[in-house]
Amino acid sequence: MTCRPMFRLIACCVPLMAGALSADPQPSHGYLVASDGIRIHYLVMGRGTPVVLIHGYTGSAEGNWFSNGVAARLVRKHRVVAIDVRGHGRSDKPRDPAMYGDRLWKDVIELMDHLAIDRAHVHGYSMGGAITLSLLARVPERLFTAAFGGSGVAEVDPEWIAKAPKDADGSDPLEPEARQKLLASPMRDQEALDAVRAGFGTAARRTSIDLTEIRIPVLAINGEFDRPVAKTHRMQRELKNFRGVVLPGKSHLTAIMAGYIPELYITSLETFLDANDPRP
Secondary structure, three states, X not given: OOOOOOOOEEEEOOOOOHHHHOOOOOOEEEEEEOOOOOEEXXXXXXXXXXXXXXXXXXXXXXXXXXXXXXXXXXXXXXXXXXXXXXXXXXXXXXXXXXXXXXHHHHHHHHHHHHOOOOOEEEEEEOHXXXXXXXXXXXXXXXXXXXXXXXXXXXXXXXXXXXXXOOOOOOOOOOHHHHHHHHHOOOOOOHHHHHHHHHHHHHHXXXXXXXXXXXXXXXXXXXXXXXXXXXXXXXXXXXOOOEEEEEEOOOOOOOOOOOOOOOHHXXXXXHHHHHHOOOOO
């Protein structure tokens, strides 16, 4: 196992109680200072096999997983850990692109180490999916499963790009409304978000992976109008244990945001995690 980095805990409010699986569970809030000095906020709820949730670009842990009912369902059997990616939510928001890049996946590992989690299910949406891919490529031994939402692993071979079936045209008519709600977030810092895009975008493009070497189960959930074929055709071809789910009529934001997310998203993720929990 990789050596655990040293960092300072600055606060861990409201410790988990035995009643975390009550009818109305509430998450606890915590902070850690990562090894490069950036303060990272996270939420924890439930008990059981850990599931690390990584939100999308411009989102937050609370908005991507708690307000839409995903976390509430997963805590039936799991310990949910949701990170506010640096530059987002309640985490620090540096405006230097150099503070992002590979730091985004390293923050996840430091958080797992901080919480004494050796292995976890990892699920990321959109940008969180790109972070999940970085983890899968670099530290697969830390993952029980990898689940992608609004994302996947695209073809890189021009011949296979040409062979892949075309995705459906169109969009969920509620997508613009969902986008306006996302843009209205009071925690949004556009300068920090621009730095995230500049810094992490370069790192994400450098990520390469041999999917034929991946042994753990992998899931991808994408909206019908969010290029699901382009995002998963390679995964279907190369992964040994893969399941793809397409959400009828859904686009990138309406597949996940509160008020738009379909039941199929939550049940697909819940079923996948339950089926692949490690046996006692």
